Amino acid sequence: MKISINRLKDYIPFDQSPEEIADLLTASGLEVEGIASYESVKGSLKGIVVGEVIRCEPHPNADKLSLTQVDVGDRILPIVCGAPNVAKGQKVPVATVGTTLNPNDGGSFEIKKAKIRGEVSEGMICAEDELGLGASHEGILVLDTDLPNGSPVAPLFEISEAIVLEIGLTPNRADAASHLGVARDLKALLHKDLKMPDVSGFFVAREDRAFKVTVEDQKDCPRYAGLTISGVKAIPSPKWLQDYLKALDLEPINVFVDVTNFILHDLGQPLHGFDADKIGGAEITVRKLPKGTPFTTLDGKERILTGEELMICDNKGGLCMAGILGGQNSGVSDSTTTLFLESACFGADVIRKGAQHHGIKTDASFRFERGTDPNMPVFALKRAAMLICELAGGEISSGIVDHYPEPIEDVRIPVKYRHVDRLIGAVIDRSEIKTILKSLDIRVDQETEEGFLALVPPYRVDVTREADVIEEILRIYGFDSITLEENYQSEYLAEHPEKDQNKLQYRISETLAGMGYHEIITNSLSSSAFSAASGFLNAEEDVVILNKLSEDLDVLRQTLLYTGLEVLAHNINRRQKDLKLFEFGTVYFKKAKGFAEGNRLSLFLTGNSSKENWIHPVTEVGFPELYAVVEALLVKLNVPLPEVEIVEDTPYTYGLILRTNQQEIGKIGLLEQAVTRQASVKQEVFYAELDWDRLVRLAKKQEKFKEISRFPEVRRDLSLVIDQQVSFEELRQIANKAGGKLLKRINVFDVYKGDKVESNQKAYALSFYLQDDQQTLTDKLIDKTMNKLMAAFEKNAGALIRK
Structure with a gap:
């Protein structure tokens, strides 16, 4: 929620800085997540001054350029100008050296002293578009002003600036969803009086366009008020109102819509305007329409009513989905001349259900769902009516209809x-x-x-x-x-388990950061569309959110994959294509009885291994690179290296299932294009998802010290011809059993597939590293071990040993 400091000062005058106000609000429960600035003209024309052209003559070396002498108050500047309309005696906007210009094309540049075709230029005479004031570039902007030379030009153009607070509003603080609501907290924090807008000038000019109001559902609509304004025009709003809305990231439309948006964000009271000439029977009825009734909303979509929505109706049918969205056939337009303005209090439950069912989220429904002030509708109605009459012409042509039979008490x-x-x-x-x-x-x-x-x-x-x-x-x-007493103490010392999951997670995070990985934290909420289209997630196990915030965030995630892919897409779309990311997160599942959740560690690898440079060629990341990272993490946790099984099922094009002690600890592989494109990622992504809970259970306490063997290591190589389906993992397991304690490690350093072996075969070149911690290995012992290995390969893998 965005709150303008400028507008807050209209309610509560204060001298504190925006940072001090942010600290006060945050300490009181309204957390300020950021402070931003808004400028109606980017740069606010800082450094742009009034200049007077005292001399203008053709450039000696360019036909379309002029040499000018410009008086900027304290000095005369030589400026080369390319505008055809520059002339002696003009008052013009001048950007002096060091000024940054922000033209309409979106770029920005600093004015520097320069030589143009051999002539010195110490500034720039600006056109309208170069200042960001408009679209014209036909010539320089000529000022009609009596301001002294050297004066800032900003006051001539009503430049407005605003400091805007971004408040992370919690669901319980519905009262603070407006400038007035935040000002009420500041009133208490600063011990100052609150100055409310003045509506004492409200008056009814005539009463020839009155509407009868009937409320059939008093529970869901405890209060309904309205009035009619005639003789209005749907003109653009004045600059101050447009700037107010733009500072809050709202797009001005016309005076009717802009005033209702102003009141909503200012007072927290949603309003809705109807074209009075489109309301049949001069009667408004608040009721529910039968189930199955079609209703077309302002966005042009036809929606089928459930019979539970609260509707604003005339004698022909529905005009508006109360508190949510107006109807297409009753809304204001450029031809509207008579306006019926509604201000009401609707029940939170009925608005929440209707908005969720139809997937509609508006600023009005956001407030009604959480609860609005039942004592505000008439005050807000008067304030809005006065503004519309002031800005759009017209006069109030009915008294206020206020249906409030049972006032809500304190x-x-x-x-x-x-x-x-x-x-x-x-x-x-x-x-x-x-x-x-x-x-x-x-x-x-x-x-x-x-x-x-x-x-x-x-x-x-x-x-x-x-x-x-x-x-x-x-x-x-x-x-x-609240002071803490010095003698506060714990009555006992808690015992901590030997395995501290937080410490293990920190250790792994440090390791990954050292490898160039960046940690991400993504939303636990995800979209059911992912599980429905994934092919590997069970949609029946989705944990569905009952009070969902949006259709895109309607379930708890079953995997860290899709939320991580969304982060990849966000970065790739901003030209950050070489990414190494990891996340510790929780996944959730619906079971036959109750729910289940678990912790996972995900790894994403995409793009190139390193940045472009002149020494090494750029290489794309690959599966071995990610597998090496996973293996390093297991070593860090002192978890035995895994047994692997090839997997070619969704979501992987190819990959491995990792198992330790017969327990699956994760999967790793290249993601299918169909999966990555669900998140709009169009480059190869290697992905691993590890069961963090299981890894924590398998992790063993690491020895701090280990003696380095004093005896040398011996390497022996073997060349094997084996069937295509035999994997290196199978050979490694065979070697570990046959080699015993002397075999420290095994490595494959060459793989051959070609015309020198059968089409269904491949050749592996393996290196074996042997070492005894107690003595130097003899040739006899080495040969004995290697013979065991060769026999085991021939027997268990059908290998042909090349000797």
Whole structure:
């Protein structure tokens, strides 16, 4: 959620810096995730000054250039200009040396002293598009101003700037989903009064376009208000309103839409405008339509109603899906001259169900789903009507219809002081408690020595229990204000298991980082579309989110693959194609009874092994590179090297299943193109997913010291001709059994397939490293070991030994 510091100051005047305000809000529970700046013109024309052309003559070496002398107040600048309309006596915008220009084409460049066709130029006379003010490039911009030469030009163009806070709003703080809501917290934190917008000038000019309102479902619509404005025009909004919306990343449309968006983000009250001439029977009915009724929304999509949606209707049918999205046939347009403006309070449950079923998420539904202030609709309606009349012309042509038969009262919560002291961990002065609550619009009633009755306004939908009231006291009082006693101590020392999963994870993370891998953390939420189209995930095991935030995030992930591929796609699309990534994450499964989850370690390798350079040629990453990393991790965990089995099933084009002690610890291989393209990745990706829980169980305590053998290592080579289907892993297992303790390691250094062997055969060149930790190996012992190996290969692998 974006909040403008400029607008906050209209509610609460303050001198604190944006950083100080961000710290205050974060400490009180409204976490500020970032601070950004908005400029209506990029660069805000900094360094651009008023200049006067006092001399203009043709360039001696170029037909289309002019030599000018420009007075910028404190000095006369020689400037070479290419504009055809430059002339002596003009007042012009001048970018001096060192100024950065931000033209409309999106680039930016710094003005430097230069020589152009042999003539010195110390600045630039600017055109409209070069300043980012418009699209014209027909000539320089000529200023009509009496400002002294050298004055900044920014005041001539109403340049606006804003500092914007990005607040990570938690679901419980629906009251803070607006500038007013954030200002209410600042009111309490800064001990200042809140200045509300003035609606005292609201008046009804005439009442000839009144609408009758009927609410059939009082529970789902406790309050509905509306009025009519006639004689309006759908014109563009003024610059101040457009800049306000742009600072919040909203696109201005026309004055009707922009005012309702302004009120929504300013006061937190969603509004909806109808073209009054399209409403049949001059009557509005809030009700539910029969199941199966088709309804076309503003986005042009026909939706089939379930019968549970709350609808705004006229005598012909549905006009709007209440609190979610308007209808195509009743919305305002450029031809609208009479506007019916709706301001209501809808039940959170009915809006949430309707929005989720139809996959619609709007700023209005976001607020209604969490709960809005039932006492705000009429105030917001007056404020919006006054703005529309001021900006779009017209006059209010009906009184306010306000259907609110059962006003929602304050929530009454008994609070005991001893509970306040116990939960906070400190005794706060009773008068300060009452001051804090008053600043939060929570009234204190029926106070005694033991406690009081808190009267909480309805807009605080999250404050319903005594503990909630105490939390409100603490967050304004300040968590940092609670001192910790020096004599606090633990009564016992906890025993820690020998295997610390966090330490193991840290060790592996360090190892991977040292190999050039970058750690990622992705969302546990994923899309059911992946499991449905994957071919290797069971869609029936998806853990479906009941209160899903969007259709794209509707299940918990069964694998780290797809969320990781989305990270790859994001980076590749930004020309970062050589990637080494890893992630520790949790996966989830639905079982016949209950649910299951597990921890996984994923590795992604794609692109080139190294950056381009003149010494070494660029080589693409391959399967052996990733397998070597996996093997190094197992060594780091002191887990026995795995037995492998070839896998060619989805999602791998080819790969291996890794097993240790007959337990599968993971899979590794090249991903199929069909799988990577599901996430819009169009280059080869090698992927490994390891069962981290199982690896932690298999990990053994590593010896800190190991004596290096004093006796030399011996190498012997063998050349074997074997069948194509015999793998190196099979040969390694045969060798480990036959070689005994003397065989330290085995390596394949050459593989041959060609016309010198049968078509169904291949030749392996293997090296064997023998060593005895107790004595120097003799030729007799070496030969005996090698003979055992050759016999084992011939017997168990059908190998032909080349001697």
